[in-house]
Amino acid sequence: NKIEHVVGTGTGVLGDTKSINTTLRNGLYYLEDQTKYMYTQKGSTIKTNDFRNGTGTQTLMSDSDNVWNTTSQRAGVDAHYYAGKVYDYYYNTLGRNSYDGLGRTIISGVHYSTNYNNAFWNGTQMTYGDGDGTTFRPLSGALDVVAHELTHAVTDYSADLVYSYQSGALNESWSDAMASVIDSNDWLIGEDVYTPNTAGDALRSMSDPNAYGDPDHMSEYVNTSSDNGGVHTNSGIPNKAFYNFATAIGSRDVAGKVWYRALTSYMTSSTNFSGARSATLQACAALYGSNSSYYTALQNAWTAVGI
Numbered sequence: 548n549k550i551e552h553v554v555g556t557g558t559g560v561l562g563d564t565k566s567i568n569t570t571l572r573n574g575l576y577y578l579e580d581q582t583k584y585m586y587t588q589k590g591s592t593i594k595t596n597d598f599r600n601g602t603g604t605q606t607l608m609s610d611s612d613n614v615w616n617t618t619s620q621r622a623g624v625d626a627h628y629y630a631g632k633v634y635d636y637y638y639n640t641l642g643r644n645s646y647d648g649l650g651r652t653i654i655s656g657v658h659y660s661t662n663y664n665n666a667f668w669n670g671t672q673m674t675y676g677d678g679d680g681t682t683f684r685p686l687s688g689a690l691d692v693v694a695h696e697l698t699h700a701v702t703d704y705s706a707d708l709v710y711s712y713q714s715g716a717l718n719e720s721w722s723d724a725m726a727s728v729i730d731s732n733d734w735l736i737g738e739d740v741y742t743p744n745t746a747g748d749a750l751r752s753m754s755d756p757n758a759y760g761d762p763d764h765m766s767e768y769v770n771t772s773s774d775n776g777g778v779h780t781n782s783g784i785p786n787k788a789f790y791n792f793a794t795a796i797g798s799r800d801v802a803g804k805v806w807y808r809a810l811t812s813y814m815t816s817s818t819n820f821s822g823a824r825s826a827t828l829q830a831c832a833a834l835y836g837s838n839s840s841y842y843t844a845l846q847n848a849w850t851a852v853g854i
């Protein structure tokens with residue numbers, strides 16, 4: 548039985564229309580993308596499943612005519628489309644073939660649980676809730692959320708930063724930083740899916756972490772055991788350092804390359820904030836030289852947040 552790549556049309560969470568890479572098998576169309584290098588390399592694909600508002604069984608999303616325009620298909624359309632965009636960024640810009648660097652299949656699941664106000668990487672796949680319609684709308688509807696979650700997978704297969712206290716805040720921050728490079732038209736995180744009834748707000752801000760109650764300087768570090776030692780709060784400090792660096796040099800792409808090289812070449816599971824400063828400076832020196840203007844800007848970016 549023939550299994551062929553076809554291009555479908557889908558409606559996303561925000562009602563926008565987009566082309567999606569699908570697979571035709573036995574007369575049914577599936578959310579399986581066979582267009583990436585990893586497919587030619589080892590048959591790996593990008594697959595998007597439906598939890599049907601449960602938390603156990605998930606099934607590959609299918610459609611009869613390759614026009615994915617029902618309300619319940621929107622979360623899957625965006626999870627699938629944005630996962631492809633994030634794959635493309637890591638492969639084309641950073642030379643990384645999927646999250647493990649070896650072209651491993653990317654799996655997403657949508658409609659996880661009921662009124663679930665979050666998204667997460669569980670060590671094997673990405674998983675997205677629908678939100679409760681007040682705090683969140685379906686979370687795969689934001690490219691920065693998808694990039695944030697897939698970057699957790701990249702981190703796990705590289706530095707593997709322990710998800711608590713300072714290494715955990717770095718784990719969170721690197722996901723926000725890469726998300727801000729991939730979804731590059733603002734310095735907000737989650738703005739497209741956060742509080743659908745409130746315009747202009749977001750889950751976090753890289754440019755002004757204080758806007759959402761997060762610290763932007765070491766003097767404001769929050770000592771807590773909540774949220775694994777405040778990993779989603781204290782991330783504001785390295786997030787601000789990334790913002791300082793990217794804006795000082797005038798390039799999110801260069802900043803992203805330095806951050807990626809630090810994560811994959813110089814950071815380890817126990818790296819703390821001071822170690823992150825050192826790792827990014829080593830990465831910057833390796834890529835551009837320690838006499839480059841980038842290097843000085845990076846020193847200043849960390850100093851400005853008290854690290």
Ligand SMILES: Cc1cc(C(=O)NCC(F)(F)F)no1
Nearest residue numbers: 665666686692695737750779
């Ligand atoms: C508090 C808190 C924030 C997050 C968070 O950032 N989740 C990832 C996102 F992509 F769904 F936003 N989780 O708990």
Ligand SMILES: [Zn+2]
Nearest residue numbers: 695699719722
């Ligand atoms: Zn996260």
